[in-house]
Amino acid sequence: MNSENSQQPGVPDLSQQQVRLDEATADRLGKLRSMPIDLSGLQRAVRAQIAEAGVVQTRWRSFWAWQQRPMRAIAASIIIFLAVAGAMLYSSGRPAIASVAQIVQLHEDLVSGRVAATSVQTIEEANRVLASESSDAPSLPNVPDDHQMACCMRTIQNKKVACLLLKGESEPVTLTVANAADMHMPAVPSVTHGGAIYYLQAVGSLNMVMEQRQDKWLCLIGRISSDRLIAIAQGLHF
Amino acid sequence: MVARTALILTHNQAEADDLAQETLIKAFKSLDRFREGTDMRSWLATILRNTRIDRIRAAGARFTVPLEADVQDISEPAVDNSAAWSNPQAMLDGFSDEQMIRAMQSLPEEMRWALLLVDVEGLDQADAARIMGVPVGTVKSRIHRGRAMLRNALLA
Numbered sequence: 001m002n003s004e005n006s007q008q009p010g011v012p013d014l015s016q017q018q019v020r021l022d023e024a025t026a027d028r029l030g031k032l033r034s035m036p037i038d039l040s041g042l043q044r045a046v047r048a049q050i051a052e053a054g055v056v057q058t059r060w061r062s063f064w065a066w067q068q069r070p071m072r073a074i075a076a077s078i079i080i081f082l083a084v085a086g087a088m089l090y091s092s093g094r095p096a097i098a099s100v101a102q103i104v105q106l107h108e109d110l111v112s113g114r115v116a117a118t119s120v121q122t123i124e125e126a127n128r129v130l131a132s133e134s135s136d137a138p139s140l141p142n143v144p145d146d147h148q149m150a151c152c153m154r155t156i157q158n159k160k161v162a163c164l165l166l167k168g169e170s171e172p173v174t175l176t177v178a179n180a181a182d183m184h185m186p187a188v189p190s191v192t193h194g195g196a197i198y199y200l201q202a203v204g205s206l207n208m209v210m211e212q213r214q215d216k217w218l219c220l221i222g223r224i225s226s227d228r229l230i231a232i233a234q235g236l237h238f
Numbered sequence: 239m240v241a242r243t244a245l246i247l248t249h250n251q252a253e254a255d256d257l258a259q260e261t262l263i264k265a266f267k268s269l270d271r272f273r274e275g276t277d278m279r280s281w282l283a284t285i286l287r288n289t290r291i292d293r294i295r296a297a298g299a300r301f302t303v304p305l306e307a308d309v310q311d312i313s314e315p316a317v318d319n320s321a322a323w324s325n326p327q328a329m330l331d332g333f334s335d336e337q338m339i340r341a342m343q344s345l346p347e348e349m350r351w352a353l354l355l356v357d358v359e360g361l362d363q364a365d366a367a368r369i370m371g372v373p374v375g376t377v378k379s380r381i382h383r384g385r386a387m388l389r390n391a392l393l394a
Contacts, residue, residue: 020326021323021326022382022385024326024327024329025330025385025388026356028327028330028331028338029338029353029357029388031335032246032335032338032339032358033242033358033359033360035242035335037241037242038251042241042255042258042259042262045255046259046262046263100335101334101335101336203336204334
């Protein structure tokens with residue numbers, strides 16, 4: 001890693017424990033590289049700005065200057081162009097990453113009432129409500145009857161997700177459903193129960209269980225154990 | 239890399255989007271100044287850093303390095319020797335990305351940059367020193383001090 005074990009001028013002599021702490025800290029910070037990033041707003045802004053005529057004209061003026069440069073430099077510039085602009089412009093159709101931070105926020109907003117949700121008695125009613133909000137709303141699975149329920153449509157990185165707040169547990173649980181083609185599973189630990197793979201994540205006292213079933217991506221989140229969340233997930237049927 | 243660094247620096251999605259957007263547009267407009275053999279990530283990081291400094295200055299704040307960022311005689315925080323850190327890897331993995339980023343906000347800007355470039359983005363210390371315009375020894379010092387401050391902030 002980046003830790004320095006040998007003593008250098010100006011660098012303190014580190015104890016073995018200090019080296020372990022530093023290496024562990026560097027490792028944990030390095031894991032932020034795989035953190036999901038919401039690029040939707042940035043994509044829109046850069047797309048709009050690059051499309052402006054002024055920028056295009058500048059590039060054309062620069063093009064003639066490029067002719068005087070070695071081919072390798074031109075190739076490097078083209079790579080930069082593709083990396084900086086191309087990736088930003090053409091990635092909006094790809095699946096979003098199931099951002100843990102956004103799902104946590106979504107759950108907290110629903111539980112606190114900051115996001116309006118419609119109370120419903122049945123899943124059929126919930127699906128009707130969601131369909132009225134969005135014609136291509138992902139359909140919700142059937143859940144056990146002993147839950148009070150409220151539903152709403154939200155977006156995660158421009159991808160539509162159907163949300164259902166369940167209040168039958170000791171703590172509220174939010175079920176989020178998206179089309180599997182719209183949502184990438186984040187790189188988190190998984191367990192297998194009854195032949196199904198459940199992806200687990202914990203944020204503070206919140207536990208999260210994600211699953212891909214047929215063409216749907218499901219996520220359950222709440223302040224209850226992941227085992228209980230998995231049990232709820234096993235009771236869901238499309 | 240630009241979007242991630244901007245988000246960790248600012249801890250504000252809208253501000254990060256603005257910063258990343260300005261950086262990418264500047265990079266796009268100055269492609270002809272990109273030198274052959276230059277590492278692209280270092281080049282983009284330099285533009286991002288200059289853009290960040292410009293925005294801070296424009297906002298009326300002085301872009302300064304707090305004295306503590308360059309203190310050489312570092313006394314280690316007592317918390318580092320506590321039982322809580324007996325398994326530092328497990329301890330740190332227990333913190334969410336959000337908690338890590340929030341803790342980064344408590345660090346002086348220049349320490350945050352050092353950790354971002356070296357630990358988060360994986361640049362070598364010499365590249366980080368070039369981007370930050372300081373000697374490599376200063377980067378080493380900021381990284382060491384920054385990691386210790388970060389651990390303290392996580393347990394605060």
